[in-house]
Amino acid sequence: MAGRTQPVSAWPGIGAAVFLAVLILGTLFAVALRAEAGSGLGKADWAAIRFTLLQATLSALISVVLGIPVARALARRRFAGRRALIALLGVPFILPVLIAVLGLLEVFGRAGWVSTVLETAGLPSLRIYGLHGVVLAHVFLNLPLATRLILQAWQEIPAERFRLAAQLNCDGRAFFWLIEWPMLRRIVPGAFAVVFAICLTSFAVALTLGGGPKATTIELAIYQAFRFDFDLGRAALLSGVQLVLTVVAALVALWLSSSTGFGAGLDRAIRRWDGQTAAIKWLDSIWIAAAALFLILPLAAIFVSGAPGLFGLPASVWSAALTSILVATISTLLMLAFALPMAFAVAHGKGQAVEVAGLLGLAASPLVIGTGLFIIVRQFADPFSLALPVTALVNAIMALPFALRILVPSASDVVQRYGKLGLSLNMTGIAFLRLVLLPRMRAQIGFAAGLAMALSMGDLGVITLFADPDIATLPLKIYRLMGAYRLDDAAAAALLLLVLSIGLFWLLDRGGRRHAEA
Amino acid sequence: MKHLVFAAGIFGATAAFADTPELTVYTYDSFVSDWGPGPQVEEAFEAQCNCDLKLVGIEDGAALLARIKLEGPNSDADVVLGLDTNLVTAAKETGLFAEHSVSADYDLPIDWADPVFVPYDWGYFAFVHQADMAAPDSLQALAESDAKILIQDPRSSTPGLGLLMWVKAAYGDEAPAIWDALADNIVTVTKGWSEAYGLFLEGEADMVLSYTTSPAYHLIAEEDDSKAAAAFSEGHYMQVEVAGKLAGSDQPDLADQFLAFMVDDAFQSIIPTTNWMYPAVTPEGGLPDGFDTLVTPETSLLFSPEEAAALRDAALSEWLDALSQ
Numbered sequence: 001m002a003g004r005t006q007p008v009s010a011w012p013g014i015g016a017a018v019f020l021a022v023l024i025l026g027t028l029f030a031v032a033l034r035a036e037a038g039s040g041l042g043k044a045d046w047a048a049i050r051f052t053l054l055q056a057t058l059s060a061l062i063s064v065v066l067g068i069p070v071a072r073a074l075a076r077r078r079f080a081g082r083r084a085l086i087a088l089l090g091v092p093f094i095l096p097v098l099i100a101v102l103g104l105l106e107v108f109g110r111a112g113w114v115s116t117v118l119e120t121a122g123l124p125s126l127r128i129y130g131l132h133g134v135v136l137a138h139v140f141l142n143l144p145l146a147t148r149l150i151l152q153a154w155q156e157i158p159a160e161r162f163r164l165a166a167q168l169n170c171d172g173r174a175f176f177w178l179i180e181w182p183m184l185r186r187i188v189p190g191a192f193a194v195v196f197a198i199c200l201t202s203f204a205v206a207l208t209l210g211g212g213p214k215a216t217t218i219e220l221a222i223y224q225a226f227r228f229d230f231d232l233g234r235a236a237l238l239s240g241v242q243l244v245l246t247v248v249a250a251l252v253a254l255w256l257s258s259s260t261g262f263g264a265g266l267d268r269a270i271r272r273w274d275g276q277t278a279a280i281k282w283l284d285s286i287w288i289a290a291a292a293l294f295l296i297l298p299l300a301a302i303f304v305s306g307a308p309g310l311f312g313l314p315a316s317v318w319s320a321a322l323t324s325i326l327v328a329t330i331s332t333l334l335m336l337a338f339a340l341p342m343a344f345a346v347a348h349g350k351g352q353a354v355e356v357a358g359l360l361g362l363a364a365s366p367l368v369i370g371t372g373l374f375i376i377v378r379q380f381a382d383p384f385s386l387a388l389p390v391t392a393l394v395n396a397i398m399a400l401p402f403a404l405r406i407l408v409p410s411a412s413d414v415v416q417r418y419g420k421l422g423l424s425l426n427m428t429g430i431a432f433l434r435l436v437l438l439p440r441m442r443a444q445i446g447f448a449a450g451l452a453m454a455l456s457m458g459d460l461g462v463i464t465l466f467a468d469p470d471i472a473t474l475p476l477k478i479y480r481l482m483g484a485y486r487l488d489d490a491a492a493a494a495l496l497l498l499v500l501s502i503g504l505f506w507l508l509d510r511g512g513r514r515h516a517e518a
Numbered sequence: 519m520k521h522l523v524f525a526a527g528i529f530g531a532t533a534a535f536a537d538t539p540e541l542t543v544y545t546y547d548s549f550v551s552d553w554g555p556g557p558q559v560e561e562a563f564e565a566q567c568n569c570d571l572k573l574v575g576i577e578d579g580a581a582l583l584a585r586i587k588l589e590g591p592n593s594d595a596d597v598v599l600g601l602d603t604n605l606v607t608a609a610k611e612t613g614l615f616a617e618h619s620v621s622a623d624y625d626l627p628i629d630w631a632d633p634v635f636v637p638y639d640w641g642y643f644a645f646v647h648q649a650d651m652a653a654p655d656s657l658q659a660l661a662e663s664d665a666k667i668l669i670q671d672p673r674s675s676t677p678g679l680g681l682l683m684w685v686k687a688a689y690g691d692e693a694p695a696i697w698d699a700l701a702d703n704i705v706t707v708t709k710g711w712s713e714a715y716g717l718f719l720e721g722e723a724d725m726v727l728s729y730t731t732s733p734a735y736h737l738i739a740e741e742d743d744s745k746a747a748a749a750f751s752e753g754h755y756m757q758v759e760v761a762g763k764l765a766g767s768d769q770p771d772l773a774d775q776f777l778a779f780m781v782d783d784a785f786q787s788i789i790p791t792t793n794w795m796y797p798a799v800t801p802e803g804g805l806p807d808g809f810d811t812l813v814t815p816e817t818s819l820l821f822s823p824e825e826a827a828a829l830r831d832a833a834l835s836e837w838l839d840a841l842s843q
Contacts, residue, residue, distance in 0.1 A: 034588065044838065102716055110666070110705065111721030129706045204709045207671060208717075211706045212841045220709075224673040227580040228834075230587055230608075316552050375588065382594075384574065464547065464577050482712035484553035485735045485794070487719050 008415075008432055013345025016338045017357035020397065024360045027372020028236055028243070034375060035233030041241075045234075048221040049241060051214070055131060055206060056199035059138035064192045066139065067146030068184065070291045073284035074147070075154035076272045085292055086151070087506050089144040092295055094454035094501050096475045097141075097204050098482070099302060099494040104137055104209075106301035113297070129211030137205045142195045144295060149194075149405055152447065153187040154180075156410065159270040166274070175274050185256075190405050193253035197246045197362040197401065218242050222365045239368040246363030250356050299498070306495025309488050317493050320477040321500060327392045327473060328456035328504065334396035335403055335452040336445070342400075343407035344437070347415040358404040361397035369394060370462035388471060391463045392456070399452035406448045407441065414440045446512015450505040457501045474500070540570045541772045543761075544582055546600040548793075550575035555785075555792040562784045569772055578710070579676050579759075583609055590614070591766045596773045599638065599761035599780070603820065604679050606635055606760065607827035616765040619774055622781040625800045626758065627818040635760035638780050639795035642754035642815055643680045644747035645725040646718070646732045653725065653748035657688055660750075661699035666723040668705055668714040672834055675710045676757070677727050682833045683826060684755030687819040693833065697840035704841065730754065730812050731794050738791060738808045746813075753817025759795065 041049075074086065092100060107113050108128050115125035128136065157179060165175055203219035218238055225235040338358075345354045361369075373390055377383045383390075414437055422432045438445070460475040472480070474497050481490035550556035550573045560571045574595070576582050583605050586598055591614065601609055609615060617633045624630050630637055645660070645667060647653050654660040660667070670678030685693045685700075705723045708714040718726035725748065736742040761780060763773040779785055787801035790809060797805075821829065 047842075098713060098716075101713070102720065105717065105722060106720060109717075109720065109722050204713065208706055208708050208713055212701075212704060213671065213707060213838050214842050220671075220673065227584050228673045230584055314552065371588065378589070479712065480547060480551035480553070482716055483548035484551055485715070485732075485739070486553060487716055490716075 008344050008348075008429065008437065010345040010348040013341035013343070013348075013354060016341050017345065017354040020338065020400070021357045021360060024243075024364050024369065024397070027369045027376065028239055028364065030372040030375040031232050031239075031368055032236035035231070035236060041234070041237065044216070045218075045221050045238065048216045048218050049245075052200060052206075052217045052219075053245065055134050055138070055202075055210075055215075055217070056196050058131075058135050059142065059199040060192050060196035062135060063139050063142040063146045063195045064150075064188055066143055066291070067150050067191070068188070069287045070143070071147045071150035071154055072180070073287040074151050076274065077281075077284050077288065079288075085288070086148070087502065087509065088292075088296065088299070089148055090451065090454060090505050090509070091144070091299060091498065091502055092141050093145045094451070094458045094505065095141070095302075095498065096458045096460055096478065096494070098460075099478070099497070100141060100298070101137065101205060101208055102305075102491075102494075103298035103302040104140055106305065107297045108136065113301070129209060131210065131215070133209035133211065134202075134206050134215060137209050138195075138199045138202065140295065140298065141205070142198060143291070145402070146191050146195055147291070148447075149191045150184070150187055152406065152444070153183050153409060155270065156413070157183055157270075162270060162272055162274070170274070172274070172280075187409065189253035189256040190408075193246075193250045193359070194362070194401055194405055196249050197359055200242060200246055200249075200363065201365060219365055219367070222367055226367060226371070235365075235368060235371075239365040242365055243360065243363045246359055247356055250359045251352070254352055254355060302491070302494060302498060305488075305491040306498075307492075309492030310495055313489060313492055313496065316472075317474070317477050317481075317489070317496070320472045320474045321496060323388070323471055324457050324474040324497075325500065325504070327388055327395070328453045330389070331392040331395040331399070331456040332449050332452045332508075334393060335399045336449060338396065338400055339403040339407055339448060340445075343404060343411040344415070346404070346408045347411040355404060355408065359401045362401045366394070366398075366462065369397075370465040373462065374465055387463060391459075391473070394462045395456035395459050396452065398459070399448075399455045402451055402455070403448035406444050406451070410441050410444045411437070443512045446508050446510070449512070450508035453508055454501040454505040457497065457504065538568065538570050539769055539772060540572055541567070541597065541769050541776060542572045542574060542595050543597045543599055543776065544574050544576055544585065544595040545598070546578045546582055547575035549573070549600060553792065555788045558788045558792065559785060562788070563776065563779055566779070567772065567775060569769075571776075579605055580674075586614060586764075587612055593764060593766060595764055596767035596769045597761055597763055597776055600759060601635065601762070602676060602757050602759050603823050604676070604683065604826045604830070606632070606823035609762065610634055610823075614764055614766065615762040616767075616770070618763055618777050620777045620781060622799050624781075624798050625796075626798060627756065628758075628820055630758070632760070632823075635762045636777050636780060637758050637760045637798040638785070639789045639793055639798055640756055640758040641795040642730040642756055642818070643677060643684055643727065644730040644732075644750075644754055644813070644815075646728045646745055646747050647725040649733075649744050649746040651724060653746070655749065656751040657685065657696060657700075658752070660703065660725075660748075661696055663703070665703060665725055666705045667700075667703050668717055668723045668726045669707055670711055670714050670727060671707045671709060672837060675708075677711050677714075677729075678707070679830075680755055680757055681727050682837055683821055683829070684819060686829055686833045687755055687821060688752035694836045694840055697837055701841055707841070729757075729795070730815070731790075731796065731809075734790075734806075734808050734812055735794050737811065738806060743811075749813040749815060751816075753819045754815035756818050756820040757795075758798075758820070 108126055119125055161179055165179055201219050203217055206215050206217045222235050222238045225231045342354050342358055374383055377386055418436050463473050463476050478490050478493045548554050556573050563571050576585050579600050579602055582600055615634050618636050620636045626640055654663045669681055672678040672682045685696050689696050714726050730747040733745040733747055736745045767773050781799050783801045786797040786799050789797045790806050
């Protein structure tokens with residue numbers, strides 16, 4: 001191992017990144033190659049690109065800007081139910097889109113709770129449909145993720161820094177510039193990029209809450225190219241535009257984020273001396289209460305409409321739930337197999353290209369990835385018998401960008417702090433992984449795994465392209481129930497999905513941070 | 519990639535029935551669901567064909583056609599079930615479908631004599647509302663009223679495209695004016711039928727674009743007579759759902775047998791209360807109780823497949839123009 005400067009190799013991670021890039025670009029090419037005549041981008045496509053950029057930028061900006069005070073309040077306050085609240089924060093993000101929209105409308109819709117209250121007070125009801133509706137829904141779905149990512153970074157500031165700041169009697173401003181600003185600069189651009197990428201590929205949410213064809217996103221234009229015009233060339237082209245936009249956003253974000261960490265701490269329990277004035281305490285409480293209300297009300301709506309039918313669900317729904325758990329488990333393992341080596345590679349300073357490769361999965365149109373995979377798989381095997389493995393793989397790829405955002409900062413820290421020590425002890429490879437890296441990243445691995453598990457549980461995704469009538473995942477079952485007029489059963493099945501996703505997420509997330517405070 | 523291989527092993531390709539022939543039918547997803555016609559159809563056909571009927575569900579009609587185009591001449595499918603008249607011309611243009619040999623005495627409000635596609639059910643598009651609402655009695659009246667409606671996007675949904683054709687069939691060159699007048703009635707446009715119908719049941723709008731047969735579901739399956747479909751004086755546009763045999767099928771005889779079975783009593787009597795549409799050939803026992811309460815339009819509107827194909831793109835841009843302002 002002479003000349004080796006780091007205890008773990010970057011090569012497996014680089015390999016994983018290359019594999020991903022080849023897979024995703026490969027699906028794009030597979031679709032493009034099947035194209036016949038094909039036309040370029042028309043006026044409507046450019047309008048779709050403009051609208052997509054506008055709504056994604058607004059949604060990401062608002063999610064992140066609101067996420068900062070909420071995360072800050074959660075980081076420095078301790079109250080009963082705090083852990084439960086943080087666990088609930090993961091939920092909107094992992095809901096199947098259709099369910100989230102229905103829950104949201106039950107609260108904010110024309111006949112929703114808020115409108116009812118307003119009308120009783122003699123005020124006009126809410127008008128949710130329009131650009132503001134799209135942004136509202138995207139903030140509902142992504143504020144929790146942004147908050148969790150920022151909160152995570154807040155909690156990773158070593159306890160000693162807070163102690164030092166208190167000893168030096170830092171006032172609020174000094175505390176912000178010395179402690180919080182450097183952390184925010186490191187984490188916020190990445191969080192923005194991830195939320196931006198999610199909103200970029202939004203389709204059903206944007207259309208439904210946008211109120212009409214004005215709210216056409218690139219993904220809908222891709223859908224139209226595929227289904228209405230069968231113009232595969234244009235579909236691939238539009239998907240390429242989506243990829244480029246995401247990659248550019250990611251590069252800008254990475255360029256903006258500084259990478260100086262705080263150095264090592266002694267892992268003491270964090271105690272905070274800052275922000276103890278009554279006014280700040282009140283402000284924090286208001287932020288936490290407002291965020292909790294905004295996020296929990298729609299979930300409560302889903303609970304209320306689903307609870308009555310929960311135990312009367314047909315057996316096939318329960319077996320679909322088992323299928324979903326199996327797919328989600330495999331998907332989570334796959335995700336870790338990609339994400340951990342990639343995070344180590346980034347920690348080596350082989351950063352940007354690997355991180356961008358990780359984002360590709362989110363940026364590419366699910367419809368194009370699915371169709372491309374279908375074309376490719378069909379050359380070798382019966383696509384229907386591979387429906388579940390392919391679904392697991394695609395879900396893993398889609399969860400990867402989130403996992404990387406969670407894993408990369410902590411992997412970098414650990415390598416920075418303990419890399420040299422490891423090398424001086426001649427502790428490399430597996431030993432370093434087993435004794436230092438993995439144990440120190442347990443909380444992040446748990447969080448990432450929980451997220452991947454829940455995301456996969458909630459994804460309708462490519463299973464519809466490979467559907468086999470005998471096997472169905474829970475989201476597909478819900479979709480089928482709705483298609484068969486059975487809205488009540490669908491609501492109950494959605495609640496089941498919600499409970500299972502939260503449960504699995506909680507299990508993994510808690511498992512990872514058993515000894516840490518969260 | 520060990521995980522993937524492992525996974526493939528777990529889920530395993532179902533062992534092929536080596537001795538019984540297999541007939542693969544591609545259809546839309548709601549057909550194969552537990553609550554759709556699929557399970558009963560499979561049982562009934564397998565009882566008489568000495569074969570294995572494999573129903574594969576692929577989203578909706580438009581996705582189905584896209585899939586067939588994608589797979590091309592060596593598709594795994596033998597029969598495609600679930601296209602409608604708006605897709606028939608595009609389907610024929612692929613040259614992938616073969617002529618059928620089915621003859622039946624159809625109970626359709628129109629004449630059907632297509633050599634390639636066999637109809638199996640049909641329905642009228644209609645706006646569904648709460649029965650206690652005083653509903654408008656025409657598209658024109660709806661456009662002038664302040665009733666709030668939910669519709670589907672024609673680019674991603676069959677009913678959405680149906681409404682486009684409906685307005686075009688009723689108003690021809692005046693269609694853009696109707697869409698202009700309808701614009702302020704439209705609460706929102708959804709990706710598919712399920713989203714729109716779900717929002718309607720949650721009370722987001724007064725009316726939703728669906729079928730005249732929708733109230734039958736609530737009446738028969740839920741014993742709930744609170745939903746009704748509005749009868750419009752311009753007439754109602756129809757959806758005729760059809761199936762066809764692929765030229766590249768390796769089971770052409772079985773495929774013929776399936777198409778014949780499809781217009782037979784056993785299949786047709788399954789349709790009304792699973793697909794919630796009118797059967798193409800009324801079964802011997804007649805329609806189920808409850809269907810007699812449905813509105814029956816006096817005028818049936820339907821473009822021939824050729825007309826529909828020719829009008830589609832122009833009608834879409836009229837729609838986009840009217841609603842994008």
